Amino acid sequence: MSIPFLQHIWIWTWIANLTLASTSTYTIPPTSPTTAATLDPAPIGLSYEFFTFPSYRTNVTATPQCEKNLAAAYAGTYPPIRIGGTTQDRADYDPNLSAYVTYSVASDKDAPKTLKYGPRFFDLAGGYEGRVVLGLNRGHNDVGNTVEAAKKAKGVMGNLVGVEMGNEPEYFKSDGQAIAKGTWNAATDAASQANWQMQVGKAIGNLIQASNSLQSPPQWGAEQLLNAQNSTALGYIKTFSHHNYPGGSIQSLMSHANVVKNVNSFKSDVAAARKAGKEYVFGETNSATGGGAASVSPSFGAALWVASISLRATSSSISRLYFHHGTIGACQYCWFGRYSMGAPYYGAIFAASAFGGGKSIVAIDSGNSAYAAYVIFGADGNPARVALVNSEYFTSGTRGSHVFVLEGLKGESVHVKRLTAQSATSRVDEGSSPTWGGQKFEDGTCKVVGTEVKETVKVEGVRASVSVGSSEAVVVYL
Template sequence: MMRLFVIGAALIGGGLAATSTYAVPSTAPTNAAQLDPAPVGMSYEFFTFPSYHTNVTATPQCEKNLKDASGTWLPIRIGGTTQDLSYTVASDKDAPKILKFEPSFMKLAGQYEGSVTLGLNRGHNDVQNTVAAARSAKEQMPNLLAIEMGNEPEYFKNDGQPIAKGTWDAATDAASQASWQISIGKAVGNIIQASNSLQNPPQWGAEQLLNAHNSSAIGYVKTFSHHNYPGGSIQSLMSHANVVKNMNTFRNDVAVAKRAGKQYVFGETNSATGGGAANVSPSFGAGLWVADVCLRAATLGISRLYFHHGTIGACQYCWWGRYSMGAPYYGAMFATAAFGGGTSIVPIDSGNSRHAAYVIFGADGKPVRAALYNSDYFAGSGSRGNHVFVLTGLTGESVKTKKLSAASATSRVDQGASPTWGGQKYEDGTCKITGTETRETVAVEGGRASFTVGASEAVLVYL
């Protein structure tokens, strides 16, 4: 066993704090999940993408901060409900009923320095139009990673999409996807991102599509995508045990895709559907969820998570745009820094407690960072509890740490309670880093070191 899990007690600040002990593997175990160069990604709603990249001042700097933390530009996905619509809107705050776009859209997307997954229309059942759009994307986007055909097809029937006339269920959708994969694939190659459903697998999932498709259709698939919005209160959302339970829902679907040689991604995810929950999604607790879900998903082999950003000015879960800055951005920065340059990851916690511990390994197989998270809920009143994480198997005489913190799990940037990441903040309107970075030194004795993490806080340990 690579994990040693012991509960005890330590005297902290005049009181008792629970303690858990974890063994850090000296080399990456054989079951360590391989990491994508940039697991933390961004999904832009199709009709809002141009405005995010031409009208929102913070966008280029926010994207660059994430790139600087990981060494790789974050991947973006352009899609959502409006990818399945065919209109021009007067205001970028109006979600269109119909949508038309032209090659200039592709040109703008092609200027992004990272990879781009592009969602195209399947709902209108005009495969030749989508083939033409896919060809245009392939020609004008040197950064094109994948093409989606349709967003959340399980809702096509209720949305009145023409393709869903008559019988429309998971089986008919699977047949439709197979046919479209061949048509689009012949035009642009094996870069299809399939599935793109929100309903939990196995229905509408990768396993079902693999069972229904022939080798020709599957040959054009590069990636299987699923969407995930857990919802709930701040407390239930940020609970580590709940994060583990939610991610385990996808364990088999991911494994099936991997056995077929395909990547598995969350093509769209965030804290709650419909642009987010007003009392939950802008909170620091939602930011802690971002950090934990990225790390846990990666341990299952989910290559990338694309966090959705919708209508500008009406998007509760947006990292930037609705408010100048959103607290969840801090969680994204934490996870990105934890992954940065790493090649594999394992969880070393039990998975059923409030306390999370992950180890990230470098190209040489040696541990480079440990991410520690205390999901005990702190609402800002009374005494803030602590949890002591004891790591064993460490080398050297000391390690450095960097803390993700806020006044409480309910803290919000727009209410004057910005989180801090290593003592620093991100400036409203510009996303520029302000303040001096703070790293603490923790002594290592006999290969052991103790890290005190407050309730609703996380710490990154540089090994």
């Protein structure tokens, strides 16, 4: 049976539109534009829950190798770490304690309600090869004990770059913290922080990482704190920090449009901090609160989220992101510890490899589709790498793909390294590990295994077409 002429035209129009929908074109700037954000030498860091920090360093074999892998991706700079979380406000410093930390719990998967730590805690943290932010107690309202701890930390830790006073103070009241007796809200907390900044800052200098709240700004954020500061208190602040746990399903978490919307909600807060001459960081972040969601946080989709939010945040002038690692054995989002290797670690390595040695970054996609594109520029101002993410949700069946057409290229070809897994729901603990350039990270040791694979894509004129499957990401080496 013949197809009517108009129907024939409709079919070819539909096919043409389908083809257009699976392709997008991006022009690579020849040099770093003025709109590009400056890159930290190691934008992706790790946050360790306060009471678990000694155990991560001394009992989890994978910890030093996983950090070393990130350092290699960063061209030699170790990832920054932050030591803190809920238990920093349950911890009191004991200068006579010989152990790193002491506490009692009913189960090894519980977090302690009270704990003590001694000088060896600082010695252990001071031995780390990278920069360290230390979270100290404000909840107990004992500023003398906190000042003593801060002074000791600064004295022995040559890598100390920041000190927090309190973790997520908006929950001090519900947690029964002594400092929150009476009226406790964003305004009273801001006044409290300013007072503590002056007392702790006087003892250790301008090392304060301020705010450290989880609730969305503008309340409990940099803008509100800045309005409560006098020049003395502000002078002791080095960095403003906010916490960020988007949550949701795997599909909603990894959605590029959702990542952009999430990061954009901090735009005003970041601008306020930058205007005051301070850096802005996600001092604690991960896929979902409370150690993660069992059905979401260990997945490959969460790995793509780690990669995506790292790229979007840095391109939005958020200097660093500290991905939280909680109670060992009860931590769904951890990169190592609960599972020998967690899939989200692959997203961190992907983004670190895109950043490695770069000096600036700019987003070149629209921000409202499933497709993300970022250009990283080197010290010479020239484009060095392009990071591409296809956040279309794929679980089974025929895997779709999207073609990123890159224009403004030089040379005859580019190399591509691919982050992939069987699906967005793949999990290492269920026998389905991702690969990064054909390689995996060995369970228990975090050592790289397998042979690296880099694909070659021909440059035709000044254009290269890079195909990225649904729920995949690639780094293009220019």
